[in-house]
Amino acid sequence: MASHYGFTKIFTSMFSVPGTKEEVFDYFKNFCDLAHKHGMKVSGDCNTAFFKKMGQIQRISQLATISIQNAIRHPT
Numbered sequence: 001m002a003s004h005y006g007f008t009k010i011f012t013s014m015f016s017v018p019g020t021k022e023e024v025f026d027y028f029k030n031f032c033d034l035a036h037k038h039g040m041k042v043s044g045d046c047n048t049a050f051f052k053k054m055g056q057i058q059r060i061s062q063l064a065t066i067s068i069q070n071a072i073r074h075p076t
Helices: 021-037 048-054 060-066
Strands: 009-013 041-047 070-074
Touching: 009 021, 021 041, 021 048, 041 048
Parallel strands: 009 041, 041 070
Antiparallel strands: none
16 A cells, blocks of 8 residues: 555564564565565664574674665664
8 A cells, every 4th residue: 555655665663573583584574575566665673682683683784685675773
């Protein structure tokens, strides 16, 4: 619906999704795939707790594996 009304970008909070790291990874992978299907780009807000939860993700650039185009990292 958002793309129908001309929206081209989505901003989401990555640390607010509950679940294991696999569930969170799958959620954002599916979320991004759907957004891209409708021609939208995804930006994510993340923090240190998110990176600790995800374990293997050590750098923001690694979020590209789940198709997050931009990430904003907060120090807390």
